[in-house]
Amino acid sequence: MTHMLYRAARKILKPLVRILHRKGMAFGEFSQLAKQVYVEASEELLKADGERPTTSRIAIATGLTRKEVAQLRQVADEDDLAPTGSYNRGVRVMTGWLQDAEFLNAEGKPAVLPILGERGSFSALVSRYSGDMPYRAMLREMDRVGAVVVDGEFVRLLGDGYIPHADENEKLGILGTDVSALIATIDHNMRVEDRRQLYFQRKVSYDNLPVEALPVLKEMVGKDGMDLLVRFNQWLATQDRDGNPQVGGSGRMRAGVGIYYFEEPVSEQVGKGKPDED
Structure with missing residues (x-):
């Protein structure tokens, strides 16, 4: 059991460390971050089990000293890297562009759209799929992340998924949300006993x-x-x-x-x- 856990952790960590290494995160920074996450996770699990998450109890559970735990608990929690509003809206706009007949060409592919117009235009697309976000703001955002190409008064979709080719922060945000979602699914399936409660994996x-x-x-x-x-x-x-x-x-x-x-x-x-x- 322990050996398999070590092997699994190693396989998870290796591609992650490759990214961290390329981005210049030294081991000391990663070590400090890992301690922080251990403390946060221990506190959450103790609460879920109905126990009081005291500094001493967390220190015992994590193997850290009481002093380390006390210091780490003072650090403000980071955001959970939930997709930003612009990312969510961008996904919706791109999906509408890929499937809504009004914005497809004769071959059923995403059409090159005029920026303005009541129907079949980028502004109409944004109005339908992005709520109250101004079409110019969405155009700037999609252009910034490399999802579209603007040619005069027309705009062309690049690719078939909202993958921010040109935006490093958005890519790292996707790394945080997508990998954690997969691991959370596996964790859920390891814990549940009723097969009817399993997540599809x-x-x-x-x-x-x-x-x-x-x-x-x-x-x-x-x-x-x-x-x-x-x-x-x-x-x-x-x-x-x-x-x-x-x-x-x-x-x-x-x-x-x-x-x-x-x-x-x-x-x-x-x-x-x-x-x-x-």
Whole structure:
């Protein structure tokens, strides 16, 4: 159990540390951050179990000294990297551009849109999918993150997903939200005992593929994955109270579905290819 946990933690940390290393975060900074997170997580878990999260109790649970815990508890919590309003609105606008017939060309692809106009324009698109955000502000934001190209009085969509190619902070924000969401799903599935409460978590992979097969797979994932996400988005958009204030119900939840593609070279020592599902 402990050995497997170490191996899992190592595999999670290695790609993360590569990013931190490229961005210049030294080990001392990471170590301090890890201590902070240990203290925060311990406090949350103790509260959830009905215990009082005292400094002494947290020190015992984390292995840190009481002095370290006391100092770390004084540090203000950071935001949870929830997607920004502009990011959420940008996703909605791009999804509308990808699926709403009014903004598609004869081939069913996102049309090059005039910036202004009552119908079939970028301003009409923003009005429909971004609430009260001015179209010029959305245009500047989407241009800033590399999601569109502006050519005179027309605007063209780049790609089929709101991935901020030009904005490093937005990319790091996605790293924080998407990876934590996946780990939280796995954590939930490890803890629940009733199978009916499991979150959907599936993956398919083979480990003896020729390099030449990858372009075909990437194309399939890009098309079929996007089609599936568009279907989910169409339903989620009807339930979201930001765009549909009339939707009733209680509480405020964040939920969604993520699809990702991965590839990596495999050591020659690995056995013959076989499906790997979880």
